[in-house]
Amino acid sequence: MTELFVNMGELKVLEGNGRLITVGLGSCVGVALLDVQNKVAGLAHVFLANSGNHKPSDQPGKFADTAIPALLDSVLKKGARRYQLKAKIAGGAHLFPTAAGASLNVGKQNVEAVRRHLREVGVPLVAEDVEGSYGRKLVVNVDDGTVIVQAIGQSAREL
Amino acid sequence: MRSRDELTPMQQDLLRELGNIGAGNATSALSTLLGDKRLDMVVPEVVVCSLPDTMGLVGGPEMVVVGIYITMSGDADGHIAFMLPKDSALSLVGILVGMPVEELDEMALSALQEVGNIVVASYLNALSDMTGLKLVPSVPALAVDMAGAVWGAILAGAQITEDFITVIKAAFQVDGTSLDALIMMIPEADYFERIFSILLGTEAGE
Numbered sequence: 001m002t003e004l005f006v007n008m009g010e011l012k013v014l015e016g017n018g019r020l021i022t023v024g025l026g027s028c029v030g031v032a033l034l035d036v037q038n039k040v041a042g043l044a045h046v047f048l049a050n051s052g053n054h055k056p057s058d059q060p061g062k063f064a065d066t067a068i069p070a071l072l073d074s075v076l077k078k079g080a081r082r083y084q085l086k087a088k089i090a091g092g093a094h095l096f097p098t099a100a101g102a103s104l105n106v107g108k109q110n111v112e113a114v115r116r117h118l119r120e121v122g123v124p125l126v127a128e129d130v131e132g133s134y135g136r137k138l139v140v141n142v143d144d145g146t147v148i149v150q151a152i153g154q155s156a157r158e159l
Numbered sequence: 160m161r162s163r164d165e166l167t168p169m170q171q172d173l174l175r176e177l178g179n180i181g182a183g184n185a186t187s188a189l190s191t192l193l194g195d196k197r198l199d200m201v202v203p204e205v206v207v208c209s210l211p212d213t214m215g216l217v218g219g220p221e222m223v224v225v226g227i228y229i230t231m232s233g234d235a236d237g238h239i240a241f242m243l244p245k246d247s248a249l250s251l252v253g254i255l256v257g258m259p260v261e262e263l264d265e266m267a268l269s270a271l272q273e274v275g276n277i278v279v280a281s282y283l284n285a286l287s288d289m290t291g292l293k294l295v296p297s298v299p300a301l302a303v304d305m306a307g308a309v310w311g312a313i314l315a316g317a318q319i320t321e322d323f324i325t326v327i328k329a330a331f332q333v334d335g336t337s338l339d340a341l342i343m344m345i346p347e348a349d350y351f352e353r354i355f356s357i358l359l360g361t362e363a364g365e
Contacts, residue, residue, distance in 0.1 A: 007214075007220075008214075008220075008307070008311055008314075023219075023220045023221045023305065023307055024214075024220035024221060024305040024306060024307015024308045024309075024310075024311060025307070025308060025311070026304065026305075026307065026308030026309060026310075026311040026312035026315070027311060027312040027315045027316070028308075028311050028312075028315065047311070047314075047315055048315055048318065053318075054318075093308065093312070094312075095226075095302045095304060095308060095309060095312040096228050096300040096301075096302055096312060096313075096316070097300075098298075098300045099228050099230065099297070099300035099316070104316065106312070106315045106316055107312070107315075110315075133302075134304055134308075135304040135305040135307070135308020135309070135312075136308070137221065137305070152223055152303070152304055152305060
């Protein structure tokens with residue numbers, strides 16, 4: 001079975017029986033787009049909310065505003081049907097709430113940006129496990145569209 | 160910000176040397192803290208590397224670590240992380256309290272926070288002494304989590320989207336117990352130019 005690891009700022013798409021995995025989501029948000037009927041899934045590891053203030057990047061997965069359209073485009077190219085797509089997201093934690101300058105909650109901003117951009121492209125968000133103060137690991141099973149979330153010291157659970 | 164390729168060999172050497180001196184100072188501080196224990200620093204590794212590569216230095220994104228996060232202000236802004244794999248953190252606290260420690264309770268975390276504080280402050284002191292820049296550390300914040308989550312949160316908080324950071328990997332050895340600890344520093348964009356300008360006498364942007 002194919003297992004693809006999605007690193008920080010990346011996005012990857014898989015069809016058939018594989019798994020998409022991203023590890024160590026802190027303030028980052030993992031965004032999964034799923035078409036169960038056609039067994040196509042995509043996963044992005046979004047790092048920041050907005051690409052506007054940063055140098056143009058050849059990695060659209062870094063920012064929510066570029067990641068969602070690029071991820072949608074990639075799953076459609078792999079044969080997903082737009083009207084069958086559903087989204088599941090996890091992450092956006094606030095790991096250092098006591099740090100100097102922590103009023104800027106990057107995790108929360110990421111989650112809000114991801115939700116907004118999913119609405120804009122019209123993909124329903126059907127499940128989420130977001131915010132809090134702990135990191136997460138995310139496993140997407142492409143064939144049945146199940147998404148498993150795990151945090152340190154907690155048991156894995158289906159999203 | 161510039162990419163690694165644009166640094167001259169001399170500039171790279173200079174960053175390594177600064178890292179060595181900073182880590183050396185941090186080691187002496189840690190040694191004092193550990194009392195009569197013999198502490199050696201095992202050839203600190205100073206690398207200028209890409210963001211994804213830094214995950215490998217902490218044992219991969221899934222490795223559970225204790226991360227102490229300190230921001231730097233004063234004449235230059237920056238972000239500094241002191242990270243230890245959980246096993247090393249337990250060993251370190253064990254040495255501090257003089258008995259084996261199996262859980263990271265409140266007391267252990269508070270001790271680690273203070274260790275991070277002292278190590279980072281002494282690291283910054285060395286840089287201050289060499290450059291004449293006043294560098295002030297913030298109060299430390301602490302998290303125990305997957306290395307990817309801890310490091311990612313620090314990078315995102317620093318709004319770092321470039322692939323160019325200086326990482327000092329310092330390994331410590333205490334009476335035969337191996338302790339892996341990392342000091343990672345992310346300076347503001349023009350920090351290197353200023354350092355080069357001060358130490359090499361070159362103009363910024365050259």
